[in-house]
Amino acid sequence: MSTETPVAAPLTSIANIGQHEGQTVRLRGWLYNLRASGKLLFPIFRDGSGTIQGIVPKAAVAPEVFDTLKELTLESSLTVTGKVRADQRAPSGYELDVENVEVTQRVPEDQPFPITLKEHGPDFLMERRHLWMRTPRQSAILRVRATIMRAAQEFFDTRDFIRTDPPILTPAACEGTSELFEMKYFDEGNAYLTQSGQLYIEATALALGKVYSFGPTFRAEKSKTRRHLTEFWMIEPEVAYADLGDLMELAEQFLSHIVTRVLEKHRTDLKTITGGGDKAVRLEKIAAPFPRLSYDEAHAMLDQAFSKGLIEKPHEYGDDFGAPDETYISNQFDRPVMVHRYPAAVKAFYMQPDPQDQTKALCVDVLAPEGYGEIIGGSQRVDSYDLLKQRILDHGLPLEAFQWYLDLRRYGSVPHSGFGMGIERCVAWICGLEHVRETIPFARTLNRIYP
Numbered sequence: 507m508s509t510e511t512p513v514a515a516p517l518t519s520i521a522n523i524g525q526h527e528g529q530t531v532r533l534r535g536w537l538y539n540l541r542a543s544g545k546l547l548f549p550i551f552r553d554g555s556g557t558i559q560g561i562v563p564k565a566a567v568a569p570e571v572f573d574t575l576k577e578l579t580l581e582s583s584l585t586v587t588g589k590v591r592a593d594q595r596a597p598s599g600y601e602l603d604v605e606n607v608e609v610t611q612r613v614p615e616d617q618p619f620p621i622t623l624k625e626h627g628p629d630f631l632m633e634r635r636h637l638w639m640r641t642p643r644q645s646a647i648l649r650v651r652a653t654i655m656r657a658a659q660e661f662f663d664t665r666d667f668i669r670t671d672p673p674i675l676t677p678a679a680c681e682g683t684s685e686l687f688e689m690k691y692f693d694e695g696n697a698y699l700t701q702s703g704q705l706y707i708e709a710t711a712l713a714l715g716k717v718y719s720f721g722p723t724f725r726a727e728k729s730k731t732r733r734h735l736t737e738f739w740m741i742e743p744e745v746a747y748a749d750l751g752d753l754m755e756l757a758e759q760f761l762s763h764i765v766t767r768v769l770e771k772h773r774t775d776l777k778t779i780t781g782g783g784d785k786a787v788r789l790e791k792i793a794a795p796f797p798r799l800s801y802d803e804a805h806a807m808l809d810q811a812f813s814k815g816l817i818e819k820p821h822e823y824g825d826d827f828g829a830p831d832e833t834y835i836s837n838q839f840d841r842p843v844m845v846h847r848y849p850a851a852v853k854a855f856y857m858q859p860d861p862q863d864q865t866k867a868l869c870v871d872v873l874a875p876e877g878y879g880e881i882i883g884g885s886q887r888v889d890s891y892d893l894l895k896q897r898i899l900d901h902g903l904p905l906e907a908f909q910w911y912l913d914l915r916r917y918g919s920v921p922h923s924g925f926g927m928g929i930e931r932c933v934a935w936i937c938g939l940e941h942v943r944e945t946i947p948f949a950r951t952l953n954r955i956y957p
């Protein structure tokens with residue numbers, strides 16, 4: 507014999523709701539928005555995977571269901587039961603004919619959810635980042651970020667790279683001393699938060715051949731720009747026996763792979779993020795090979811642009827490119843452009859000089875289209891012991907701290923190359939965002955460390 511218990515409707519997510527067309531399902535989430543028009547309610551539910559509009563005609567549901575929903579405050583948590591109906595006009599393609607609702611926590615009227623549909627300033631929103639991330643656009647960005655991170659790892663994992671994690675607490679600078687976060691380290695003197703795992707993965711590359719690292723990196727950037735965070739995530743491959751040419755091929759394939767994965771999974775999210783304009787079309791052009799431009803060619807391009815009045819300030823030969831320079835260069839192409847062989851003087855101490863012109867470094871910056879600037883920086887590394895030692899001294903770096911790094915040139919040194927990509931810059935570019943603060947759950951910048 508059996509006791510009759512009502513069979514609960516299957517639990518699903520908004521992202522997967524298309525698999526349940528015509529069925530009654532349950533969703534667990536929150537009330538994102540509510541419109542009422544007479545005897546009809548239009549609640550919008552969110553569950554983390556997306557949003558869906560519900561339809562609640564007064565006559566079609568039990569009175570207490572209608573009354574509960576009608577008075578429900580935004581961001582109250584709930585389980586909703588309803589029948590899935592395809593609707594071409596709905597952003598997700600589906601709507602929910604609501605049958606029942608169970609409230610988990612009702613947000614009190616006198617302390618409503620602070621983020622409303624009206625415009626809020628960035629400071630207001632960043633101060634409430636823990637709540638702001640619930641809104642559809644911010645959630646969509648974080649979903650795309652996760653896919654970018656997964657695709658980046660997958661690219662290397664499926665090409666026989668070994669992931670090796672460098673330390674975060676380090677005894678010396680990697681990318682210049684001015685941007686170091688410093689702390690006391692017991693009786694060992696000062697330690698610094700890592701700016702890049704590069705020096706350590708040069709060691710693991712000489713041990714394992716092809717490696718990558720992926721983790722948080724830190725820079726005490728005093729600059730308040732839309733591209734700079736003080737804490738950001740970098741993925742860095744390093745390859746033994748690879749030269750600059752190999753590295754550029756790796757970089758273009760890597761970025762193409764990431765864009766492909768985002769397009770496979772996130773067309774709806776991209777629409778949500780850009781407010782309807784189809785960013786996807788712009789991303790469809792992103793496929794290897796990417797244009798390559800030497801520093802000298804890029805300088806000549808800027809020179810011409812200045813003489814035609816297309817940029818405000820002339821570019822001084824020998825200087826690094828400023829943000830307006832990078833924007834102009836990248837605007838000439840519909841895909842990322844790889845600028846190589848910068849003057850050694852404006853680049854890091856570990857970069858191999860170009861044998862054709864010793865004043866240039868065998869390095870590459872990948873500039874994203876539409877003025878997003880540098881998303882990847884990389885180079886071939888100095889492989890001669892004597893030259894590297896000289897560079898360390900010339901840059902005023904403590905030789906003692908670099909003895910282990912010099913060992914890599916003492917014992918079986920080989921040409922090797924690697925690059926680093928900042929995840930947040932990549933997310934900003936792919937999502938078309940004004941500022942990197944929206945690309946990471948909790949951004950750390952010059953004047954913000956809360957929440």
Ligand code: 4AD
Pocket residue numbers: 680681701702703704725727733734735736738740742743880881882883884885924925926927928929930931932942
């Ligand atoms: O060009 P960078 O400084 O290169 C390195 O750190 C090398 N050691 C990497 C390597 O060769 N393994 O930084 C690499 C990337 C930049 O292209 C940019 O995407 C990102 O890291 N990045 C930042 N992202 C956000 N905020 C900042 N303050 C960043 N600084 C660099």
Ligand code: MG
Pocket residue numbers: 871880882883
């Ligand atoms: Mg750089």
